[in-house]
Amino acid sequence: MDSTAAPQRPSVSSATTPLSVAVPGLPALDLSKTLDLQKQQLEIYRELLEALAASEHESATTFPELSKSLVNHIGTLHKLKEDLQDIFTRIRALKTHFRGQYPEIYDYVQSLHVDELEDEDEGAPA
Numbered sequence: 001m002d003s004t005a006a007p008q009r010p011s012v013s014s015a016t017t018p019l020s021v022a023v024p025g026l027p028a029l030d031l032s033k034t035l036d037l038q039k040q041q042l043e044i045y046r047e048l049l050e051a052l053a054a055s056e057h058e059s060a061t062t063f064p065e066l067s068k069s070l071v072n073h074i075g076t077l078h079k080l081k082e083d084l085q086d087i088f089t090r091i092r093a094l095k096t097h098f099r100g101q102y103p104e105i106y107d108y109v110q111s112l113h114v115d116e117l118e119d120e121d122e123g124a125p126a
Helices: 018-022 028-101 103-123
Strands: none
16 A cells, blocks of 8 residues: 555545535535534524623613712712711810810710720620
């Protein structure tokens, strides 16, 4: 046998179609089955593309609304933070004022507060 000779192809079935003629060496049934599978996959990909396009469209329409809502929420949080900082600044100013004007009462109230914290710590599970 000559080593330079082309490898032999499997025998072609007796049923020849234009598709089997286009790809010599493949039986007509296998080629038809392959084409059917490819058509099914193509249909699946088309459906997937339609679903992705619908999802992208929905995202594109809802994103601006959600973005505006997010900006509003962030603004509200910034205002809340400023309000809380103002409140705690006022509380510190009141504490400083009462500490200077009523030192004995302030120390007594602070000791009560420390006792409350110790009671909470003892009641907490370890």
